[in-house]
Amino acid sequence: MLYAFILLNLVAGAAIFALPADWKKAPRWVALAAATVSLVLSVIVFAIYDRDAGGYQLQESFAWLPPIGVSLHVGVDGISSPMVLLTGIVIFTGVLVSWRIDERPREYFALLMLLVAGTFGVFVVLDLFSLFFFYEVAVLPMFLLIGVWGSTRKAYSSMKLVMFLLAGSILIWVAMLVLYFNAGINSFDILELEQAGVDITVARVLFPIFYVGFGVLAGMWPFHTWSPDGHVAAPTAVSMLHAGVLMKLGAYGIIRVGIQLLPEGATYWLGVFLALAVVNVVYGAFSALAQRDLKFVIGYSSVSHMGYVLMGIGSMTVVGMNGAVLQMFSHGVMTALFFAMVGVIYERAHTREISAFSGMAKVMPRFSIIFIIAGLASLGLPGLSGFAAEFLVFAGTFQTAPWLAVLGIIGVAITATYILRLVAGMFFGPVTEKWQNLTDANLRETSVGVMLVAMLLLFGLYPQLMVGSIDVSVIPLLANVGG
Amino acid sequence: MNGSDFAFLLPEIVLVATAITVWAVDFFTPRDRKPDLAWPAAAGALVAMAFLAISWGEHREMFLGTLRLDNFSLFFRFLFLTVAFFVIVGSPGYVRRKLRNAGEFYGLILMSTVGAMGIVSSREFLTAYISLELVAFGFYVLVSHARHEARSNEAGAKYLILGAFSSGLLLFGISLIFGATGSTGYAAIAAALETTPDFGMVWTLGVALVLAGLGFKVAAFPFHSWAPDVYEGAPLPITAFLSVGSKAAGFAFLIRLFAEGLFPVLDDWRVAIGVVAVLTMTFGNLVAIQQANLKRLLAYSSIAQAGYILVGVATLNADTTSGMLLHIAGYTATNLGAFLVVIYFHNLTGKEGIDDLRGLYRRSFLLTLVLAVSLLSLAGMPLFAGFMTKFYLFTAAAASQLWWLIALAVANSILSVYYYLLVLRQAFITPESEEEEQRPAFRLPSHARATLSLLMVLVLWIGIYPSVFVDAAEAGSRALFGG
Numbered sequence: 001m002l003y004a005f006i007l008l009n010l011v012a013g014a015a016i017f018a019l020p021a022d023w024k025k026a027p028r029w030v031a032l033a034a035a036t037v038s039l040v041l042s043v044i045v046f047a048i049y050d051r052d053a054g055g056y057q058l059q060e061s062f063a064w065l066p067p068i069g070v071s072l073h074v075g076v077d078g079i080s081s082p083m084v085l086l087t088g089i090v091i092f093t094g095v096l097v098s099w100r101i102d103e104r105p106r107e108y109f110a111l112l113m114l115l116v117a118g119t120f121g122v123f124v125v126l127d128l129f130s131l132f133f134f135y136e137v138a139v140l141p142m143f144l145l146i147g148v149w150g151s152t153r154k155a156y157s158s159m160k161l162v163m164f165l166l167a168g169s170i171l172i173w174v175a176m177l178v179l180y181f182n183a184g185i186n187s188f189d190i191l192e193l194e195q196a197g198v199d200i201t202v203a204r205v206l207f208p209i210f211y212v213g214f215g216v217l218a219g220m221w222p223f224h225t226w227s228p229d230g231h232v233a234a235p236t237a238v239s240m241l242h243a244g245v246l247m248k249l250g251a252y253g254i255i256r257v258g259i260q261l262l263p264e265g266a267t268y269w270l271g272v273f274l275a276l277a278v279v280n281v282v283y284g285a286f287s288a289l290a291q292r293d294l295k296f297v298i299g300y301s302s303v304s305h306m307g308y309v310l311m312g313i314g315s316m317t318v319v320g321m322n323g324a325v326l327q328m329f330s331h332g333v334m335t336a337l338f339f340a341m342v343g344v345i346y347e348r349a350h351t352r353e354i355s356a357f358s359g360m361a362k363v364m365p366r367f368s369i370i371f372i373i374a375g376l377a378s379l380g381l382p383g384l385s386g387f388a389a390e391f392l393v394f395a396g397t398f399q400t401a402p403w404l405a406v407l408g409i410i411g412v413a414i415t416a417t418y419i420l421r422l423v424a425g426m427f428f429g430p431v432t433e434k435w436q437n438l439t440d441a442n443l444r445e446t447s448v449g450v451m452l453v454a455m456l457l458l459f460g461l462y463p464q465l466m467v468g469s470i471d472v473s474v475i476p477l478l479a480n481v482g483g
Numbered sequence: 484m485n486g487s488d489f490a491f492l493l494p495e496i497v498l499v500a501t502a503i504t505v506w507a508v509d510f511f512t513p514r515d516r517k518p519d520l521a522w523p524a525a526a527g528a529l530v531a532m533a534f535l536a537i538s539w540g541e542h543r544e545m546f547l548g549t550l551r552l553d554n555f556s557l558f559f560r561f562l563f564l565t566v567a568f569f570v571i572v573g574s575p576g577y578v579r580r581k582l583r584n585a586g587e588f589y590g591l592i593l594m595s596t597v598g599a600m601g602i603v604s605s606r607e608f609l610t611a612y613i614s615l616e617l618v619a620f621g622f623y624v625l626v627s628h629a630r631h632e633a634r635s636n637e638a639g640a641k642y643l644i645l646g647a648f649s650s651g652l653l654l655f656g657i658s659l660i661f662g663a664t665g666s667t668g669y670a671a672i673a674a675a676l677e678t679t680p681d682f683g684m685v686w687t688l689g690v691a692l693v694l695a696g697l698g699f700k701v702a703a704f705p706f707h708s709w710a711p712d713v714y715e716g717a718p719l720p721i722t723a724f725l726s727v728g729s730k731a732a733g734f735a736f737l738i739r740l741f742a743e744g745l746f747p748v749l750d751d752w753r754v755a756i757g758v759v760a761v762l763t764m765t766f767g768n769l770v771a772i773q774q775a776n777l778k779r780l781l782a783y784s785s786i787a788q789a790g791y792i793l794v795g796v797a798t799l800n801a802d803t804t805s806g807m808l809l810h811i812a813g814y815t816a817t818n819l820g821a822f823l824v825v826i827y828f829h830n831l832t833g834k835e836g837i838d839d840l841r842g843l844y845r846r847s848f849l850l851t852l853v854l855a856v857s858l859l860s861l862a863g864m865p866l867f868a869g870f871m872t873k874f875y876l877f878t879a880a881a882a883s884q885l886w887w888l889i890a891l892a893v894a895n896s897i898l899s900v901y902y903y904l905l906v907l908r909q910a911f912i913t914p915e916s917e918e919e920e921q922r923p924a925f926r927l928p929s930h931a932r933a934t935l936s937l938l939m940v941l942v943l944w945i946g947i948y949p950s951v952f953v954d955a956a957e958a959g960s961r962a963l964f965g966g
Contacts, residue, residue, distance in 0.1 A: 017852070021848060064948070065871075065875065065949070065950070065953065066950075067802070067805070067875075067953060067957060068802075068875060068879070104844075107911075129874070133865045133870070134865075136864060136865045137865050137866055140859070140864055140865075143904060143907075144911060144912065147908060147911075147912040148911070148912050155912075159901070159904065162900065162904065163900075166898070166900055167897075169897055170890075170893055170894045170897045170898075173874075173877075173893045173897070174886075174893050174894075177877060177878060177881045177889060177893075178881070178886065180878065180881065181881045181882065181884070
């Protein structure tokens, strides 16, 4: 069943490529069909994951490259199943917000499907080679998607993004080979490698390499600079996928490869990376404070929020790790919502200058309400999923490094400042005359917003729905870490 | 040696017969029909392939052990026939525009192919050398075949002088090795090395000269400087042949030589070959970045690719040999795809600059697609052959524990994506000026569509599920290493 996530989207991508160029509408329908099936499947996977049984479920394996021990081994646990759900939600809404793309729609949707195939691939596989394979599959379409359909310095940003991420890939690739060789079992299977283990020195050398390699994609400071540029340049749906899902690939890689395979290395290094994560939170928040372009604000706020994820991971506590995974989900939904709404206003006003807007709540009430909810989720309002996640992250960090937790909380305060300032400035006050005639979000856009808000509320009011399954996988994961 | 042995040389016999027939028919063919002699020539290659397929798995020594027809030689002979087939099928349009004496042109390609097929079967220096010269003599004529073009003449002269020089080095090296060991047969040399591990200066110099001579043939740093000029000046189909066929022949020579003859002393040479490998790929990639001419860019990129294959030579064992064979197969399909795109583009526009590609996506989707697939495969991106084969090769190389070599190879491979993406950006992203938008779409002949699609499918096949090719490569490797 998990193969379906990869195959379906690959086939959909190929099928869209094969459509005649002058069929302008067919690509989006094929993409929507594939995205709908993906969404339904991802909800099913999340729902049927049996948290009492725990472990890896829905496992299947297929010999891919037997001579070097590569198999397409798939399976989900409590950490990956929320990520699968996240990807399903974001791609479905992403296709919807792309509905009006009329420039080369065939290539656009085909590349989008390819991107999604890669993303799903990373989350469902349990094989190091396959993980790396799909990781790269997910990175590359970004170049073209941003390059053709993007805005604001797209040539520069798309190349910067690809080169940063691929530089991370060099580290991952080399570290993988060292790990493979030292484990000496002729297998890239993550579960087998976990069993085999490696020498403690090797683990200590490799962990930071993996961490930084994947960390680049997670927006880790100081390797985050590609990310705001990339977000800003990308077309709406790509920003959604990018900030919503792709950055999570990095954090997921740190957990799945770094911590799971190299627990001793993690124990040794996580203190350092915890401190860097706090820099992420605070630095990202300060940078967001200084931005004038709406997308840059969200871009830097993503850097800041990914800092919480890295903090949770760095805390090496079950609570903190639960928070980290929940934050991955919740930030994914929230930031997708943000970018979708920025897309709504940009399509109408063709500007993203914050200062250009005032009193939008009167002109576009539906849009404003959804945007404000996203803002509140971002600053961690209780009742929305961001609060639960951040609370867990801080609770975890307090156990290991109270002072860093205190510093991290400064980030929350700054986040509140820039979000509230932005909301007050854009949505309240006198209506800007220029925008008086803007139409409110239409049914399609509103339903995207409502769907994502519903997710924030669902897991905000009842976080246990997700934390319950995360927990069963995090406990065994951390059994070997720390001490 | 008996009559039935000749049955195993039927592929070569068919090729020679075809070449002679093509030359003979050429006399009676009116000038404007001569380019169509490509079809009988290509058919000859296909027939030879059919004969070859029959003898898969049969191992046979002939002519007093100077030739050995085994799966290794079968693998490469099949590869060369494939190259010859695609180059010839891709030629007629170009030949019609640019060249006279079409019959000679096709016939010489077939004769050079026979030479290459001889190299891979030779287990003895002189036989290998003579076969190598058969390849080179064909190329001396072919490179300068565009007689009215100054740069083709220049390329021919350069190739002739440097080719003769490198042959001189090779011969001198062979004579020194013969002086030390008393034999030119690989098996006898290996046996001599077992009894006398050290032959002193004469031996070392002999091996170094042989390596230098072969270094010229595969265009390894610092013996590469002929390659870009020759590649740029030669008629396009010949550049394609040089960059895959003649390079593969050089590597086959090296691999068999080291596996069967010099294996006992390989350890002395690993680091030196590794350094050459790193310099070759780094140099190729760095210079490729600055190119504005597509042909020249592909020339430097093929120098870099030789560097990756040399990683396999430096770490030679049964696994890296299958890795190299696999990589050479993938590289062949990929580079042929890239060159066919350049050939067809040149036929339609008379241009070959990277800037000239602008708007290609609008004018021919197929050309853009095949170009993208080929370039990304050369860059080692997943879904395409380059990723799979390089990963396989580097994984096998990890057993040598030459980590500096592997890390630099991985870094080179990934960072090279930069200049391939620059080309792709021109073809796929950069918008055309209004004037350029008036240019009509391309109309490709149907055989062009077929060959391009076929190569693209091959690249994707190797890139996604290469097990058939892996099996063949392993069989080829087992022929040398047993087991």
